[in-house]
Amino acid sequence: MAHLAHYKEAHPLPFVITHWINLVAMICLIITGFLIHFPVSGTMGVARGVHVFFGFVIFINCVVRMIMSLFVKSAPTGGTRKQTADFKSWLPQKDNRHQAGAWIKYYLFLKKDHPLSAKLGVPQKLSYLLIPILIILMFITGLALWTPTAGALAGFTSFFGGAMSVRIIHYFGMFVFIIFMFIHVYLANVEGTEPTKLMFFHKEHGGLVYDPDKHVIVGDDNLQPRNE
């Protein structure tokens, strides 16, 4: 067992909820998006309704999540119960410094040992920084294509070369989401399902203890004698 301990402090309850909402909204959006583009008999009305509804849900959820990150505290790294304001572990941290190369080498099997990391490794951090931008882009392009708001966004539509271009940007954006989900689900689970159990069900697992101030592994915690 080489992974860091998985403590609840990494994912406070509000973020467990926003993560669940993201999951449900994204899956519904992708399915209904496909149904709108490749219509199946009898589904168009429902698909469009659900798509618009979850479009608003995922956008509002994204905004709420970002605002909460300013004041909700979370563990800045795995393997610790210490907490700092969440946005600090969303932005690049000291623990990330000089580690991008190490991560790439690790995943290309050019480095044998596991790089030390912040809560998010460098590739993850970059992708999580892009996700809110992508959600906002998808929301705006979606609104530009939705009749009730299309008029107000006519200038935006023209800027991107007309409705067809906006439609294609929105369509490509969905594939970026799908690719992100593939990579995200893969990386979160390839070394064991403990991170997923923690993220969705708040189930803790023992492991190595990391000190986010000293930036090194300082101990081992098997979670057994916690009450002593």
Place this chain on the structure above:
Amino acid sequence: MEQETSTVDFGSMLEARGVSRRDFLKFCGALAVAAGLSQAAAPRVAIALEKSVIGAKEGGLFPVLWIEGASCTGCTESFAQIETPDVGKIVLELISLNYSDVLSAGAGYSVELAKKQTIESGSPYIVVYEGGITQGFGSNTLRVAMETGEEILCHAAEHAAAVVALGSCAVNGGWMAAYPNPAQATGVQAILKKHNIGTPVVNIPGCPANPEWLMSVLVQVLMMGGAEALVAGDVPAVVKTLGLDGEGKPQGIFGQTIHDNCERRGHFENGEFVYEFGSKEEELGYCLYPLGCKGPQTKSNCGVTMWNNRRSWCIQAGSPCLGCCEANPNDPGDNWVEVNTPFYERHRDLHIGDWFFQPTVVAGAITGIVALALIIHGFGMKKSGRTDGGAPFEQRRAWDVKNPDKSIGQYEYSIYEDNDPVVLQKAQQEIAKQYEQATEEVAEAAEAAAEIEEGR
């Protein structure tokens, strides 16, 4: 009012053309709708028309120059197909068509002279421009009467009260400007902007433009108060009278999408679609969306105005909308031929150089490659034993090893301190040093012993 509308002159004019009073008012109602007004405005239109036609008898016709650029004359053909006897013809008599490449009876020197006289007369006239303007080959592909295409448009537009860019080619190049566009064709507005000509442009896209759209613009300009504004050169008033949007298109005509007013919209909402021509679904008149209908993104009131004297229109005839009214005068790339082909696909083709592809192909291929790469990577992770908790952690960041003075981690606190490579190295060096020292000491002691033995 009653007396005014039953003026003998006008009534006999209608009668002479076999048009009943009832037909005329019906037409006025339709014209009002086409112009973006309500049916209730029909009497207002009728009065305006009557006054104008009566005025026409007194010689107050508004001169119009109808110039062909890089066109197929389809817009002229469409306009000319208005049936006779038809009230539309009477409306046409409110203009004096001084020049038309296609319709003028005269030819050569005489029509060119008529055009020249109109331009130089000093009194207001309107230019209807049909087709794109080629800038390539020195614009010589449109050379007529010793002038290049660009010069013809600029000379005519410079002194005109307004230019009506009729048809998608005139709006932003249309077919003429489609890839690869070797003639560098573009629309009227772009050319006027290039030559700093401030004459207002009314854009009426379509391939061809519906004749009733032009009719409604002419009615608005010439009779609903637009003429005074035009003569006065009051551009904002012209824009307001015609209800032009940011692209110079009359909003009453191009303010809503085909989809908004489509007669098959109910089938769309119900999810009843035609997936294949010749199918049962097509027979039932279901929605043509899966066959690449561009109705949801094409702004035009085709479904309201319809075509060929309101007989039918594309979608009623069973064709998906090809989006021929998509034309942004400010953006040559937002050209209906570019953005709406292939016609029967939901998306346009994208291209890199001469390689054309559908967005779905590229997006699907990239997604598939990523998925495949992850599967292969997963086998690699399994093989290297990382799937059970990952590889053991590095004891020291590689960068920290190279830059011990700027180290991120404080490794003295690390549980790996005992077998930390740097610590080990230091320990080994220490041991080697001690060993060397000890060896030296032994050697010294041996030397001393030897000396003692010798001295004995």
